[in-house]
Amino acid sequence: DESIRRAKAEAEKQEMSDSKTSDQKIQRLQTEIDLLQVQLNSYITEHREVEADLRAKKYKVENEVDNWIQKYDQDLGERQDEYEEIDMIYTEEKKQLLELEERFAALEKEYLSIMEERRVAREKRDRAQRDLNRVVKAATTIQAFWRSYKVRKALNKKKKKKGGKKGKGKGKGK
DSSP states (O other): OHHHHHHHHHHHHHHHHHHHHHHHHHHHHHHHHHHHHHHHHHHHHHHHHHHHHHHHHHHHHHHHHHHHHHHHHHHHHHHHHHHHHHHHHHHHHHHHHHHHHHHHHHHHHHHHHHHHHHHHHHHHHHHHHHHHHHHHHHHHHHHHHHHHHHHHHHHHHHHHHHHHSTTTTTTTOO
16 A cells, blocks of 8 residues: 555656646746737738738839830830821832822833934934035035026136127226
């Protein structure tokens, strides 16, 4: 019995010691838990503030990006409209250019044929003028020779007449 009682007493003592140690550990751990809970709450508050700041920055950046995208879309739309307008004008002017080139080609062909006709006519006129000038010169030369011939013949006749009537008409003929 005694050994059982001692064992029981030792067990109770051990239990008391263990219980005291356990209570102290629990107390220490509870204090540590309380400190850690306060620290956790502090971190949560701090992180919520940081998160709120970051969310505000994110919202601001998103709004800025949306504004940039809208501005880009607007600029691009304006440029697209401008491009389409310029392209339409270019297409119309190109069409007009092709029409004008076709007309010009026809006019150029007509112009070249007219210029060729004029050149041929001018050559004919020049040739006719040269021929006329040659004929006029020849006629003038022939006429000059004819007149000189007639004058010489008339002088020869006068000389023969004078030769028969010496002295008479010497001053009159000149």
